[in-house]
Amino acid sequence: MSADVSTVADARQPPATGLTYEEFLAWCDEDTWAEWVDGAVQMVSPASKRHAELATFLIRVLGGWAEAWDLGVVLGAPFQMRLPEPLKRGREPDILFIRTAHLDRLRTTYLDGPADLVVEIVSPESIGRDRGEKFVEYEQAGVEEYWLIDPDRAQAEFYQLGPDGRYRLVFGGDRGEYRSRVLSDLRLTVEQLWQDPLPKVASVLKDLGLGVG
Numbered sequence: 001m002s003a004d005v006s007t008v009a010d011a012r013q014p015p016a017t018g019l020t021y022e023e024f025l026a027w028c029d030e031d032t033w034a035e036w037v038d039g040a041v042q043m044v045s046p047a048s049k050r051h052a053e054l055a056t057f058l059i060r061v062l063g064g065w066a067e068a069w070d071l072g073v074v075l076g077a078p079f080q081m082r083l084p085e086p087l088k089r090g091r092e093p094d095i096l097f098i099r100t101a102h103l104d105r106l107r108t109t110y111l112d113g114p115a116d117l118v119v120e121i122v123s124p125e126s127i128g129r130d131r132g133e134k135f136v137e138y139e140q141a142g143v144e145e146y147w148l149i150d151p152d153r154a155q156a157e158f159y160q161l162g163p164d165g166r167y168r169l170v171f172g173g174d175r176g177e178y179r180s181r182v183l184s185d186l187r188l189t190v191e192q193l194w195q196d197p198l199p200k201v202a203s204v205l206k207d208l209g210l211g212v213g
Contacts, residue, residue: 058149070100075097093119117146
C-alpha cells in the first residue's frame with residue numbers, strides 16, 4: 001500500500017524542463033493546478049475559500065450575461081490557455097471569456113490562443129505573476145480585457161487594450177460601476193465583490209435586466 005502511494009506521489013511531481021506543450025498536457029490532469037512556462041512546469045497553489053467563492057460568483061454572473069446575449073462562452077479554472085508564439089506559455093486564468101467568433105480556438109483540454117477577456121483573482125501567492133509576468137503576456141497576446149480582482153485589498157483594476165496594443169487602466173478602485181467593452185456593456189458593481197456573503201447571483205442578474213427571478 002505504501003509503495004503504491006509513493007508511486008502516485010512521485011508521478012505528480014513536476015517533470016523535468018524541456019517539455020513540449022503537448023507533453024505538459026499529457027502530464028497535467030484536471031486535478032493538477034499548473035502552468036507551462038518556457039518548457040517547464042510551474043505549480044500553482046490551490047485557491048482559498050474566499051477566492052473560490054468569488055470566482056464562482058463572477059463565472060455565474062458573466063456566464064449568465066454571455067448566455068442571455070449569445071456572446072460566447074465563460075470558463076473557469078482549471079482550464080488551460082495556450083498563448084500564441086513567440087510566447088511559450090500555457091496559463092490557467094481564474095476566468096476566461098471567449099467570443100462566439102473565436103470559439104474555433106477551443107480544444108478539448110485548452111484554449112489555443114488568447115481569450116477575449118481574462119480575470120485573475122489576486123492572492124498573496126499570485127500577486128507578482130498577475131501584476132507582472134501575466135500582465136505583459138496577456139497584453140502581448142492580445143487579450144482585449146484584463147481584470148485584476150484583489151479581495152484582500154478590496155481593490156479592482158480593469159484594463160482594456162488600446163489602439164497601440166497596450167493596456168490602459170479604464171477603471172480602478174473599491175467601489176463604483178465598471179462597464180465591459182468585450183462583454184457588451186455588462187455593468188459590474190465593484191463593491192459587491194467585497195460583500196460577505198456575496199450577493200445572490202439571481203438578484204444581480206435581475207438588476208442587470210435579465211429577468212431572472
